[in-house]
Amino acid sequence: MRIRRTALAAVGLGLVLTMAACGQNAAAPSAPAAPGSAAPAGATKVGVILPETASSARWEGFDKPLLTQAMAAEGLDADIQNAQGDEQKFATLADGMISSGVKVLVIASISSESGAAVAAKAKAQGIPVIDYDRLNLGGTSDYYVSFDNTKVGHLQGEGLVQALGNKQGAQVIEIEGAPTDNNATLFYNGQQEVLKPLYDSGQLKLVASQKIPEWDNQVGGTTFEQLLTGNGGKVDGVVAANDGLAGAIITVLGKYGLTGQVAVTGQDATPDGLQAILRGDQSMTVYKPIKQEADATAKLAAALATGDTAAADAIATQTEDDPKGNRQVKSVLLEPQLITRDNVKTVVDDGAVPASAICVGNLAATCQQLGISAG
Ligand code: BGC
Numbered sequence: 111m112r113i114r115r116t117a118l119a120a121v122g123l124g125l126v127l128t129m130a131a132c133g134q135n136a137a138a139p140s141a142p143a144a145p146g147s148a149a150p151a152g153a154t155k156v157g158v159i160l161p162e163t164a165s166s167a168r169w170e171g172f173d174k175p176l177l178t179q180a181m182a183a184e185g186l187d188a189d190i191q192n193a194q195g196d197e198q199k200f201a202t203l204a205d206g207m208i209s210s211g212v213k214v215l216v217i218a219s220i221s222s223e224s225g226a227a228v229a230a231k232a233k234a235q236g237i238p239v240i241d242y243d244r245l246n247l248g249g250t251s252d253y254y255v256s257f258d259n260t261k262v263g264h265l266q267g268e269g270l271v272q273a274l275g276n277k278q279g280a281q282v283i284e285i286e287g288a289p290t291d292n293n294a295t296l297f298y299n300g301q302q303e304v305l306k307p308l309y310d311s312g313q314l315k316l317v318a319s320q321k322i323p324e325w326d327n328q329v330g331g332t333t334f335e336q337l338l339t340g341n342g343g344k345v346d347g348v349v350a351a352n353d354g355l356a357g358a359i360i361t362v363l364g365k366y367g368l369t370g371q372v373a374v375t376g377q378d379a380t381p382d383g384l385q386a387i388l389r390g391d392q393s394m395t396v397y398k399p400i401k402q403e404a405d406a407t408a409k410l411a412a413a414l415a416t417g418d419t420a421a422a423d424a425i426a427t428q429t430e431d432d433p434k435g436n437r438q439v440k441s442v443l444l445e446p447q448l449i450t451r452d453n454v455k456t457v458v459d460d461g462a463v464p465a466s467a468i469c470v471g472n473l474a475a476t477c478q479q480l481g482i483s484a485g
């Protein structure tokens with residue numbers, strides 16, 4: 111069995127990566143590159159731009175360290191930057207990378223428009239572009255690596271319904287992602303596959319659905335509070351599009367004495383989200399193994415850096431629809447997984463989040479009960 115573990119230790123609000131070799135595989139064909147090690151001299155340069163830090167703990171906590179590791183394992187010299195939610199900064203970072211001679215550009219954009227503009231510039235210089243996690247609608251990127259995002263939403267819908275049980279007419283508030291992020295639309299579509307028939311039949315009652323610009327967690331919390339008070343303080347279930355929004359909503363529920371009484375969804379299997387599930391404040395999250403996303407991106411980048419499009423096509427065997435650009439984009443679309451209290455252990459056993467980041471304080475006993483341990 112092949113085990114390489116990435117220990118993500120939560121420090122304050124941020125997440126700091128520490129690497130721990132918790133397992134060894136004598137049969138591994140080659141030793142993994144030492145985490146964080148510098149790429150070999152003269153290694154091919156790849157530019158990576160991540161969108162922001164505030165919308166989710168994933169970008170700095172999971173994506174950055176795992177992409178660093180995956181690119182190094184492919185012998186690539188990755189320059190990984192974060193645009194901090196600033197589209198102008200995103201474009202400036204891209205310009206810098208293009209003029210520094212990157213052979214491939216990997217972008218997780220803030221909006222389709224600004225992402226597509228960057229991709230067009232790179233393309234004009236003959237640099238292949240990979241859309242990472244978020245597809246730029248109407249863009250020209252050559253490849254897309256992400257998860258089945260409609261399925262992510264479907265799992266959120268299922269998780270909400272499971273948590274609500276049979277209560278007839280249960281009242282639901284939907285707090286969705288950014289209108290400029292195609293993923294937010296796909297999550298919504300997937301949720302509605304499950305929820306719309308139940309709204310139509312009267313099994314559930316939709317109070318309101320609101321998109322949150324830039325996935326801003328604080329705005330998500332205040333928007334939810336307004337909708338809650340506008341509904342006389344009544345709510346049974348909340349679709350929160352990710353763990354960050356869920357956290358803000360759980361804070362508001364606490365203010366109204368509703369902690370643990372309302373079904374709340376999430377996404378990203380962040381340490382905070384997993385802890386909220388263990389406490390009973392959040393009903394579910396969606397685990398998207400970012401290591402798989404980072405590894406596939408690095409392999410694709412390595413193939414494209416040498417101009418081997420046949421090898422790249424052999425990796426990106428799926429397609430994602432770009433309805434705006436009216437084209438099918440060659441893709442790698444990975445499988446998301448529904449996580450509830452019963453299988454938080456899966457995320458820990460998979461090496462995505464260390465037990466030490468969640469099993470603290472009075473959650474230590476809960477972890478023990480659920481068999482969650484450092485292994
Ligand atoms: C990602 C989610 C993330 C959200 C906010 C989406 O595009 O797929 O994992 O929670 O953006 O950053």
